[in-house]
Amino acid sequence: MDKWKIPADSNLIEVDNGTSVQLVNEDGSRVVYISILKAEDENHNPVNLPTDEEEIEVIEVGESFHLRGKKIKGNEALIIVITFINQNDEHWARDFFSNIR
Numbered sequence: 001m002d003k004w005k006i007p008a009d010s011n012l013i014e015v016d017n018g019t020s021v022q023l024v025n026e027d028g029s030r031v032v033y034i035s036i037l038k039a040e041d042e043n044h045n046p047v048n049l050p051t052d053e054e055e056i057e058v059i060e061v062g063e064s065f066h067l068r069g070k071k072i073k074g075n076e077a078l079i080i081v082i083t084f085i086n087q088n089d090e091h092w093a094r095d096f097f098s099n100i101r
Contacts, residue, residue, distance in 0.1 A: 001021065001034070001036055001078075003073055003074065003076055004036075004071075004073065004076075004078060004100065004101065005100070005101045006021070006023075006034065006100055007096055007099040007100065009023070009096070011025050011026070011030075012024060012025055012030070012032065013025075013026075019035060019036050020033065020034060020035040020036070021033075021034045022034075029084060029085040029086060029089070030082075030083070030084050030085075030089060030092070030093075031082070031083040031084075032080070032081075032082050032083075032096065033080070033081045033082075033083070034078055034079070034080050034100075035078070035079045036076055036077070036078055036079075037076070037077045037078075037079065038075055038076050038077075039075045039076075039077075040075065046074065046075035047075055048074055048075055049072045049074070049075060049076075049077055050072070051072050052072070054069060054070070054071060055069060055070065056068065056069030056094070056097060057069070058090060058093075063085065064083050064084065064085050065083070065084050065085075065087060065089075065090065065093075066081055066082070066083050067080075067081070067082040067084075067090070067093040067094065067097060068080070068081050068082075069097055071100055078100065080097060080100065082096060082097060
């Protein structure tokens, strides 16, 4: 994820899984999951992905909410899911998403 700047948040603990990262607050009420996909040709050369508009959606699943979206830079796509329990945290989730660069 070297091409990307993920916002720093001292309230989140980072778990780096190589091709994905999870950021979790102490009580688990806010969880950020970021996975990276890389496009390559058959010779493993990077292939740029089309840069369409960022699309995000917020859905309610059980007793939590998920903000889902993607960001594209060059041959990399970030798949982002931000889960939060308190509906009032939607503003925080949208800000966090928009600050991923």
